[in-house]
Amino acid sequence: MLRLGFIGAGTAGTALSVKLSQRGYLVVAVASRTFDSAQRLAGKVPGCQAYEMPQQVAEAAELVFITTPDDAIAGVVAKLRWGAGKTVVHCSGVASLDILEPARQAGAQVGGFHPLQTFASAQQAIQNLPGSAFGIEAEGEVLDRLAEMAQALDGDWVQLQEGDKVLYHAAAVFACNYWITLIRVATELWGHFGADSAKAVKALVPLLRGTLLNVESVGLPNCLSGPIARGDLGTIEKHMAALKKDAPEFLTLYRELGLHTIPVALGKGRVDDAGVEAMSKMLTTGA
Numbered sequence: 001m002l003r004l005g006f007i008g009a010g011t012a013g014t015a016l017s018v019k020l021s022q023r024g025y026l027v028v029a030v031a032s033r034t035f036d037s038a039q040r041l042a043g044k045v046p047g048c049q050a051y052e053m054p055q056q057v058a059e060a061a062e063l064v065f066i067t068t069p070d071d072a073i074a075g076v077v078a079k080l081r082w083g084a085g086k087t088v089v090h091c092s093g094v095a096s097l098d099i100l101e102p103a104r105q106a107g108a109q110v111g112g113f114h115p116l117q118t119f120a121s122a123q124q125a126i127q128n129l130p131g132s133a134f135g136i137e138a139e140g141e142v143l144d145r146l147a148e149m150a151q152a153l154d155g156d157w158v159q160l161q162e163g164d165k166v167l168y169h170a171a172a173v174f175a176c177n178y179w180i181t182l183i184r185v186a187t188e189l190w191g192h193f194g195a196d197s198a199k200a201v202k203a204l205v206p207l208l209r210g211t212l213l214n215v216e217s218v219g220l221p222n223c224l225s226g227p228i229a230r231g232d233l234g235t236i237e238k239h240m241a242a243l244k245k246d247a248p249e250f251l252t253l254y255r256e257l258g259l260h261t262i263p264v265a266l267g268k269g270r271v272d273d274a275g276v277e278a279m280s281k282m283l284t285t286g287a
Contacts, residue, residue: 002145005029005061007054007076009041012091012115013067015125021045023152029060033068055080063087063145065113066100074099082106087142089113094169096162097137111138112160113146118176130154135168137161183208185250192246221267228261229268231275236282258283 004025006013009032021027031051032038042050051057058064058080066073070092077100082088084107088100093114100110117132119125134150134157136143143159150157160168183204190200214223227235236258243251262279265271271279 001026002063003028003061005031005057005064006041006067007031007057007064008033008067008069008072009037010067010069011119011122011125013065014041014044014122015119015129016065016067016091016115017041017048018044018126019129019153020149021048025149025152029057031057058082058086063089066090070095078102082108084108087111087145089138089142089146091115092165093135093172094165096165109142111142111146112136112165113138113149115155116172133157135160135165137165185253189247189250221264224261224264224268228258228279229265229270231265231271231279233275233278233282236279240282240286255283 002025004017004020004027006017006027006029009030013030013032017027017030027045027048029049029051030038030041030045031054032041035050035052038050038052042048049060051060054076062085064086066076066088067090068076073090073092073095077088077090080103082103086103086108087110088103088108089111090100091113092099093116095112097104097110097112104110112135114135115129115132116135117125117128119128131154134146134153134155136146136150136157137160138146147157158168183201186204187197187200190203191197195203211223214225217223227239239254240251243254259280262271262276262283265279266276
């Protein structure tokens with residue numbers, strides 16, 4: 001059976017090692033920046049040995065995941081001795097395979113395996129990982145192996161070519177990180193009528209869940225609702241007037257997001273060309 005090792009015992013390394021072990025993979029070795037963190041991870045994975053030195057993982061395992069912070073990957077790989085029969089895989093969402101070039105030059109096979117998931121803590125990462133999609137940058141045997149791992153984790157996967165990674169990662173930032181920013185904007189608007197952040201979040205979460213359910217069940221563009229989906233100029237005008245008066249710092253953001261929402265509404269088929277033109281003019285000029 002293929003022996004797996006992990007260099008880096010943070011959230012991604014913990015989630016991948018624990019869940020792959022639970023799905024029948026043999027995880028034999030882990031090292032991290034501190035030996036204590038390596039021991040904590042090894043304690044979660046039956047048969048896994050914690051090592052003080054990353055080189056010991058490179059020697060003990062046939063496929064080594066580099067799950068350090070992104071800016072440490074290249075340095076870790078460059079310092080270790082690799083050779084034929086080894087496979088080195090990083091889990092960065094934005095870096096390509098060039099940072100693994102020292103391993104490739106030494107005869108190892110290389111790949112990228114990025115879980116398209118948000119990890120706020122190690123325990124939450126373990127819970128969230130199954131069912132996630134994975135961005136895989138690899139060819140041949142390595143691609144096959146990593147695709148099998150994605151499927152073993154109940155996930156879908158997409159093959160990424162050189163140069164695809166940055167836009168792939170930017171898309172994830174829009175879908176995940178900037179969504180959090182928009183929720184913060186919404187909670188601040190609730191503050192204008194006396195609701196604190198905790199109350200706003202509690203009230204908005206069912207709406208957020210419903211939105212995700214609509215995205216999953218009916219897809220784009222049919223999941224879109226709201227005034228732009230209906231071509232409701234009156235409501236848009238009222239929103240802009242209220243923002244201008246009470247929260248002008250968010251008016252430009254509202255307009256910009258509205259302009260990017262119009263094509264979704266047009267795709268849904270609830271607005272015609274005249275409605276699109278009217279909404280575009282209002283959002284661009286305020287009139």
